[in-house]
Amino acid sequence: MHLTDHSTPACKRRLAIIGGGPSGLRAAEVAASEGMDVALFERMPSVGRKFLVAGKGGLNLTHSELLETFATRYSGEDQAPDFWPRALENFSPQMMRAWADSLGVETFRASNGRIYPTALKAAPLLRRWVSRLKENGVQFHLNHRCCGLEQDEHGFLIHFENGTTHACDVVIMAMGGASWPRTGSDGSWMTFLTALGIPCSPLLASNCGWGHAWPEAIVAEIEGKPLKNLLVTADGKSVHGELLITRYGLEGGAIYQLGSALRKMAKPEITIDFKPTYSEAELIRKMESARGDLLDAAIERWRLSPAAAAILRRDSWPNAAALASGVKHAIFRLTQPQPIAEAISSAGGVAWKGLDESLMARETPGLFFAGEMLDWDAPTGGYLLQGCFATGTLAAQAAAQFGVAPAKESR
Ligand SMILES: Cc1cc2nc3c(=O)[nH]c(=O)nc-3n(C[C@H](O)[C@H](O)[C@H](O)COP(=O)(O)OP(=O)(O)OC[C@H]3O[C@@H](n4cnc5c(N)ncnc54)[C@H](O)[C@@H]3O)c2cc1C
Structure with missing residues (x-):
């Protein structure tokens, strides 16, 4: 030209x-x-x-x-x-x-x-x-x-x-x-x-929410509730941050930061560590001599938020080691990004x-x-x-x- x-x-x-x-x-x-x-x-x-x-x-x-x-x-x-x-x-x-x-x-x-x-x-x-x-x-x-x-x-x-x-x-x-x-x-x-x-x-x-199929009972209980101080991982990338439970799935800074990793995954999923400041062994130790309902004891001793507790209550936990592992490695399948x-x-x-x-x-x-x-x-x-x-x-x-x-x- x-x-x-x-x-x-x-x-x-x-x-x-x-x-x-x-x-x-x-x-x-x-x-x-x-x-x-x-x-x-x-x-x-x-x-x-x-x-x-x-x-x-x-x-x-x-x-x-x-x-x-x-x-x-x-x-x-x-x-x-x-x-x-x-x-x-x-x-x-x-x-x-x-x-x-x-x-x-x-x-x-x-x-x-x-x-x-x-x-x-x-x-x-x-x-x-x-x-x-x-x-x-x-x-x-x-x-x-x-x-x-x-x-x-x-x-x-x-x-x-x-x-x-x-x-x-x-x-x-x-x-x-x-x-x-x-x-x-x-x-x-x-x-x-x-x-x-x-x-x-x-x-x-x-920088958008992602779909996750929550059971209806969970949505009714914890929609709009935050999950704070998490370590969230997708495709090998980990970020610290927060998530918010929505009717359709999850929103929040942690999932926004993982967007490019999630888009590359054939079957997108995240792993949430609800207690990143403690190792599994430390969590198990905190449960020594716990009596009664295991999750109720963990909510108190591990200071689990109401939203995290409601999510964990979806499963049954045979012992403290299984529960500690579930808290450190909770996997959530995601459907698709929001429009x-x-x-x-x-x-x-x-x-x-x-x-x-x-x-x-x-x-x-x-x-x-x-x-x-x-x-x-x-x-x-x-x-x-x-x-x-x-x-x-x-x-x-x-x-x-x-x-x-x-x-x-x-x-
Ligand atoms: C809810 C929300 C909150 C946000 N908050 C933040 C924040 O706090 N911090 C941050 O860093 N970013 C934030 N963003 C993102 C940020 O606003 C955008 O990244 C930024 O505005 C993009 O700037 P841009 O000039 O490239 O495009 P735009 O701001 O999208 O501007 C493009 C312009 O081009 C015009 N246009 C389009 N097509 C044509 C055409 N054919 N002919 C003539 N004109 C055309 C459009 O009308 C528009 O005015 C937020 C975005 C949203 C939606």
Whole structure:
């Protein structure tokens, strides 16, 4: 593709961003600061609807753990091993906090290391962000649903469902995944991107509950009750955390973190250790001289929660050793993940093998991608928004450099 030398300020290069979620807004912010002429297109009547939904849970912006650990939270088929360390160094969790601060939004670190705005709300942050983007020249085009794009020697022509088109030099797509489609991100871009030859992996529910066939009596007794301080294992991966019993199965941080492992299992199942701080031998020792109902004694001596006790009461236990083993290795067959529309996020999307290290499509120079529509996955904990901001930053920095003629060397 031939692009004319637009490197002088008199001829600002035109960037179109498709999608007004956090990834697209962040890309707009970075590209505008790099001097690009930025037009942002959003299919809904307003931007940032899923960001506002995230605000209902307090808006967990990022996490305070060390960057090396942080980078290990992300997974994705064919990702370069250095991608996340590089992207997170380029836009780090500290930079996320400084960014919020620059909008007059103070953040705090919760006891579990997660970072939230002190007001635990997204709306004030979004309002100030959008008005700053407008002041910096970003043009917003709402009710514009992208349905395709063409490329020729002059650049791109983007098509919208309302019959309009838009010509530009560079494009960043940030149309999100497919969870909570009522917020605008329904994953329908997959159809036109696949037709354009952009490799994509199917979108799958992530950070979601999984089905388990509880006996009706158990549901009646413990639906909505938490199981705390667990060690939960799937496919050799173990995580500490909590679960919540639901009518259809299980929800909660522990199962969200195991989503990618569970999706790989032909017969998904988890093993719960209800008492991870004690060994089996220690549990058995605590039962010495126990009289009467074995489980009643264990509830008291091992401090089992009502939900754990109700689950264990489904079986009969001949002795303390069998009960200790059951408490340490309780296996639960899972049926399927909850529907993608109800999930917190989606895995799958634009495949890494079709992208270069700057998130540009290898076969379509000048077309970049950012955010949840890329084929990465991460658990809740602030990793999703941090990933969206980091990829939005990276794509916009690369978009600003794309087609710029290198400065001539002085003699
Ligand atoms: C209930 C809930 C709670 C969450 N809480 C948190 C949290 O606390 N912390 C965290 O890190 N993450 C959280 N998330 C996840 C986080 O909100 C998402 O990962 C993030 O919003 C994804 O950003 P994005 O910009 O990539 O996509 P989106 O936010 O989905 O934005 C994509 C935008 O593109 C638009 N669009 C789609 N298709 C088109 C098209 N064809 N043409 C034009 N526009 C289009 C959509 O309307 C949408 O506005 C939560 C999600 C949910 C559902």
